[in-house]
Structure formats: structure tokens, C-alpha cells
Amino acid sequence: xxxxxxxxxxxxxxxxxxxxxxxxxxxxxxxxxxxxxxxxxxxxxxxxxxxxxxxxxxxxxxxxxxxxxxxxxxxxxxxxxxxxxxxxxxxxxxxxxxxxxxxxxxxxxxxxxxxxxxxxxxxxxxxxxxxxxxxxxxxxxxxxxxxxxxxxxxxxxxxxxxxxxxxxxxxxxxxxxxxxxxxxxxxxxxxxxxxxxxxxxxxxxxxxxxxxxxxxxxxxxxxxxxxxxxxxxxxxxxxxxxxxxxxxxxxxxxxxxxxxxxxxxxxxxxxxxxxxxxxxxxxxxxxxxxxxxxxxxxxxxxxxxxx
Amino acid sequence: xxxxxxxxxxxxxxxxxxxxxxxxxxxxxxxxxxxxxxxxxxxxxxxxxxxxxxxxxxxxxxxxxxxxxxxxxxxxxxxxxxxxxxxxxxxxxxxxxxxxxxxxxxxxxxxxxxxxxxxxxxxxxxxxxxxxxxxxxxxxxxxxxxxxxxxxxxxxxxxxxxxxxxxxxxxxxxxxxxxxxxxxxxxxxxxxxxxxxxxxxxxxxxxxxxxxxxxxxxxxxxxxxxxxxxxxxxxxxxxxxxxxxxxxxxxxxxxxxxxxx
Numbered sequence: 001x002x003x004x005x006x007x008x009x010x011x012x013x014x015x016x017x018x019x020x021x022x023x024x025x026x027x028x029x030x031x032x033x034x035x036x037x038x039x040x041x042x043x044x045x046x047x048x049x050x051x052x053x054x055x056x057x058x059x060x061x062x063x064x065x066x067x068x069x070x071x072x073x074x075x076x077x078x079x080x081x082x083x084x085x086x087x088x089x090x091x092x093x094x095x096x097x098x099x100x101x102x103x104x105x106x107x108x109x110x111x112x113x114x115x116x117x118x119x120x121x122x123x124x125x126x127x128x129x130x131x132x133x134x135x136x137x138x139x140x141x142x143x144x145x146x147x148x149x150x151x152x153x154x155x156x157x158x159x160x161x162x163x164x165x166x167x168x169x170x171x172x173x174x175x176x177x178x179x180x181x182x183x184x185x186x187x188x189x190x191x192x193x194x195x196x197x198x199x200x201x202x203x204x205x206x207x208x209x210x211x212x213x214x215x216x217x218x219x220x221x222x223x224x225x226x227x228x229x230x231x232x233x234x235x236x237x238x239x240x241x242x243x244x245x246x247x248x249x250x251x252x253x254x255x256x257x258x259x260x261x262x263x264x265x266x267x268x269x270x271x272x273x274x275x276x277x278x279x280x281x282x283x284x285x286x287x288x289x290x291x292x293x294x295x296x297x298x299x300x301x302x303x304x305x306x307x
Numbered sequence: 308x309x310x311x312x313x314x315x316x317x318x319x320x321x322x323x324x325x326x327x328x329x330x331x332x333x334x335x336x337x338x339x340x341x342x343x344x345x346x347x348x349x350x351x352x353x354x355x356x357x358x359x360x361x362x363x364x365x366x367x368x369x370x371x372x373x374x375x376x377x378x379x380x381x382x383x384x385x386x387x388x389x390x391x392x393x394x395x396x397x398x399x400x401x402x403x404x405x406x407x408x409x410x411x412x413x414x415x416x417x418x419x420x421x422x423x424x425x426x427x428x429x430x431x432x433x434x435x436x437x438x439x440x441x442x443x444x445x446x447x448x449x450x451x452x453x454x455x456x457x458x459x460x461x462x463x464x465x466x467x468x469x470x471x472x473x474x475x476x477x478x479x480x481x482x483x484x485x486x487x488x489x490x491x492x493x494x495x496x497x498x499x500x501x502x503x504x505x506x507x508x509x510x511x512x513x514x515x516x517x518x519x520x521x522x523x524x525x526x527x528x529x530x531x532x533x534x535x536x537x538x539x540x541x542x543x544x545x546x547x548x549x550x551x552x553x554x555x556x557x558x559x560x561x562x563x564x565x566x567x568x
Contacts, residue, residue, distance in 0.1 A: 171413070243434040
């Protein structure tokens with residue numbers, strides 16, 4: 001996946017594809033954008049609350065990021081610089097296609113650099129570089145309802161949200177500890193936003209959960225198939241659920257990244273041959289490249305020269 | 308055992324419920340006092356379950372009031388209070404034990420989580436404490452502690468009912484509603500379960516409303532008995548009195564149709 005391209009690409013802005021004629025700016029019509037922006041405003045006003053919206057048919061299947069794309073299309077302007085990541089990587093099919101989609105329909109500049117981007121659409125990761133107040137992070141969400149696992153009825157889950165009846169969320173954590181001795185939920189780890197709504201942070205690893213807390217950037221979540229939008233405004237408290245005697249903890253690795261040597265980023269395990277040899281590399285391809293370049297410029301270290 | 312000066316825990320006045328033209332139950336008056344077990348018997352379709360649903364907060368009645376003696380506020384109409392209040396009451400001061408354990412349990416989580424859920428719902432956030440309480444209650448309902456992490460689908464009918472009882476009693480409710488708690492169980496399991504229920508209820512001083520068509524169950528458990536037919540109460544009084552000396556023709560029929568062994 002991320003490994004082969006990293007060394008070749010310079011990491012500058014990717015070339016903008018030709019703009020397609022006949023489409024409205026960023027594909028969606030203005031009425032739809034207005035409707036989505038209204039939903040976004042409501043979502044920002046009530047942190048963590050799932051706002052229903054009239055999700056549109058998009059030129060890609062539900063489940064591939066239609067929610068995120070619709071939000072991006074509604075908030076993006078001509079001056080924005082877009083970055084799209086899929087599991088942290090800029091160069092996977094989903095990320096490339098969504099980036100090209102907006103390049104073609106909006107003619108905006110796209111980038112792979114986290115620090116350059118003003119809008120970052122993400123599938124299942126938060127970039128390693130800290131985000132600033134000038135940026136907006138758009139998540140693609142498959143299942144927005146954190147209570148769904150224990151309560152199938154939508155009417156009931158809405159009532160539970162309204163009355164803040166969240167005791168049942170801990171049943172899931174209890175089950176984990178009872179069966180495995182620790183909380184094994186490793187992604188989509190439920191959080192409480194602003195001491196009120198329980199929210200599903202989309203399937204990001206729980207490694208990323210602490211980054212959501214008091215993040216300077218605006219975080220928007222779109223679920224296209226489930227027709228829900230929710231948000232975490234900048235500098236809002238986001239707390240991961242836990243027990244007093246089993247506090248929330250993030251993953252850690254014994255290895256460092258085989259490419260850049262980073263020991264504090266989220267690592268993917270990659271099988272590299274038929275013998276089962278494996279290596280650990282950063283899942284955030286942009287971060288990994290920048291770290292690698294630092295090593296090249298600075299003093300040579302033993303790590304990071306495996307490839 | 309009950310004095311009329313005492314405030315009843317539950318008081319139902321002039322309760323009627325109609326499903327369109329169909330009578331669910333009509334002109335029901337009843338009172339349940341602290342520590343008392345009220346039995347409701349009647350044939351299928353006599354309105355027992357409708358009545359139980361209404362007084363347990365699951366179905367708003369067509370007319371009539373249901374007052375519950377809350378710990379602080381005193382008697383309050385359960386359908387006049389706000390929904391959050393009623394739901395809080397349902398998961399703290401009340402327990403509901405269903406005929407079919409699948410309605411009252413979460414079948415996809417372990418026994419311990421089922422028992423501990425109510426504690427978590429009222430704010431317990433300490434795993435060891437929840438675990439210890441679950442253990443304690445499984446012990447009280449005479450379940451094998453080795454099965455605390457097993458899923459309810461691996462349990463027998465009797466064990467499921469025990470689990471349901473433990474799950475409801477863990478928050479020490481003051482009033483427990485039981486809908487046919489022992490039907491569908493074989494007689495020996497039934498007897499042990501009844502013993503258990505009677506013991507726990509006595510020990511904890513819980514009030515109960517039990518609906519059943521089984522007069523044997525009623526004889527064993529309930530202090531007072533209400534006989535229903537076609538949505539109306541035909542007779543009520545002390546259990547032994549009603550069963551030994553039935554006055555209403557329907558009760559006489561009911562008592563005489565128990566199969567002798």
C-alpha cells in the first residue's frame with residue numbers, strides 16, 4: 001500500500017485534473033448544499049447530536065464515503081485546499097478518486113500535506129500532525145449510531161439520546177473486560193461529547209480518540225447511507241468512555257516505524273512476503289514521508305534505513 | 308398485615324382501557340401495600356396482561372389513574388409525570404419480569420452484564436463493584452457462579468428466569484411486576500423458582516403484582532387475590548379466602564376446574 005509511492009513522490013500539491021464542464025461547483029446543486037449547511041449548523045450548535053439530512057445519490061456507492069463527500073462539497077470554496085486520506089494514506093484508490101472528483105468538479109487545489117490543507121476529508125484516521133483552527137476535518141461515517149449494537153429500534157435510541165440514558169453503553173465495555181480482561185474495542189470507540197451526547201467517532205482507531213479532545217479544528221461527520229450529520233466544534237471536550245478501575249488507554253507498539261523510525265505514530269502491520277515476514281509502518285503516509293525527509297537532512301540514525 | 312391508614316405503594320382508581328370497541332379491562336380499582344403480594348388470575352383474554360402493562364407504565368390507559376408512592380414526592384400519577392421520570396422509576400424502583408425471558412434479557416451479552424446493566428444505568432462506573440454485585444445476585448438466585456460470563460442462549464428456561472429475577476432485583480426495587488413467571492417451566496423447576504421468589508420477596512420486603520393463570524402459584528405466593536373475567540374484576544380478597552370459599556360463579560368454576568392429582 002503506502003510504501004511503494006512514498007519515496008518517489010515529492011509530496012507537493014498533486015497535479016490538478018481537467019475541470020469537467022456542465023457540473024455545478026463541487027457537483028452538488030445549491031439547494032442541496034444549503035440544506036446540508038443548515039444541518040451542519042445545527043450539528044455544530046448541538047455537539048455530538050445526530051442531525052438527519054436528505055442524503056443525495058452521489059456518483060459512488062453508499063458506504064464509500066458519500067456522507068463525507070456531501071459535507072466536503074457543501075463547505076468547500078474556490079480558495080480551499082483539499083486533502084483526502086483513507087486509513088491515513090493519501091494514495092489509496094478511495095482517497096485518489098475523491099481528490100480527483102473535487103479537482104474535476106470544483107477545480108480546486110488538492111494536496112497531500114496535512115499542514116497545507118484547509119479541508120481534510122478522512123476515512124478512519126486523524127492525521128498525526130496536529131490540526132489548526134483554520135482547518136476542517138470531515139469524517140466518513142458508516143454507522144453513526146453508537147447505541148445500535150445494543151438497541152435496534154431507532155425510536156428507542158433517539159429517546160435514549162434525548163434522555164441521556166447511556167448506562168447501556170458501559171455494558172459493551174463490561175463485556176470486553178469480562179471476556180478478555182481489558183477493553184478490546186480498538187476502533188469506533190464511543191465518546192461523550194461536551195459531557196452530553198454519546199457519539200460514534202467513526203471507525204478511527206482508539207489511538208486517535210485523544211486527538212479529538214479540545215481539537216482546534218472543526219470536526220464534521222457525515223453518514224450518507226444513514227442520512228446523518230454530526231459535529232464536534234473546535235475546542236470541545238471529547239471523553240472516551242471507561243470504567244474507574246479500567247481507565248481508557250490507547251494502543252502502543254513495541255516496534256517503531258520501519259521507514260521513518262517514528263515511535264509515536266499509529267503503525268500498520270504489513271506482510272511483506274510469503275514467509276510471513278512483516279514490518280510496521282506509519283499509517284499516515286504524509287507524516288511518514290516528512291519524518292523520513294527529516295532523517296535525510298539531519299544526522300543519520302540507524303533506524304529508518306530498512307528499505 | 309395492612310392497615311388502611313398506611314399509604315398504598317400503588318393505587319389504581321377507576322381504570323379502563325379499550326382497544327377500539329374491544330374491552331381491554333374495565334373499572335379496575337386496586338391497591339398494593341408495602342411488602343404485599345397481589346395475585347391476578349383469570350382465563351386467557353380476561354385482561355390480566357393488559358392490566359399489568361398499564362400499571363407497569365408500558366401502556367397509557369383510556370381512563371383512570373395509577374398512583375405510585377414515590378420515595379420523596381409521595382403518591383404521583385405515573386402517566387402525569389414526565390417521561391424521563393417514569394423511565395427512571397422503571398429502572399430503579401420497579402422491576403418487570405416477563406413470561407418470556409427473551410423479552411426481559413439481552414440475549415447477546417453475558418449473564419453478568421445482564422445483571423449489572425441496571426447498576427450501570429444508574430451510574431455505577433466501577434467494574435469491580437459491578438462484577439461483585441452481579442456475582443452476589445447470581446448467588447442469591449442460586450445460579451452457578453462459573454456461568455457469569457456465559458451467554459443467556461446457553462441457559463435453560465429456569466436459569467433464564469433466575470437471571471431475569473437477579474437483573475431486576477439488583478437495584479432493590481420496591482415493586483416488582485411478574486407476568487406468568489413460571490409458565491413454560493416444568494413442575495420441579497417451577498417449585499424451586501417459587502421458593503426462591505417467595506424467599507427473596509420476604510427477605511427484601513418487596514411488593515409484587517403477579518399475573519398468572521395458575522392457581523397453585525397463587526396459593527403459594529400471593530397474599531391477596533383478584534379474579535378477572537372479560538376485563539372486569541369478579542372477586543377479590545385474601546388468597547386463602549378466595550380459593551377456599553369462592554363466591555362468584557366464575558371463581559367457583561375456576562377453582563373446581565383445577566385438575567386433581
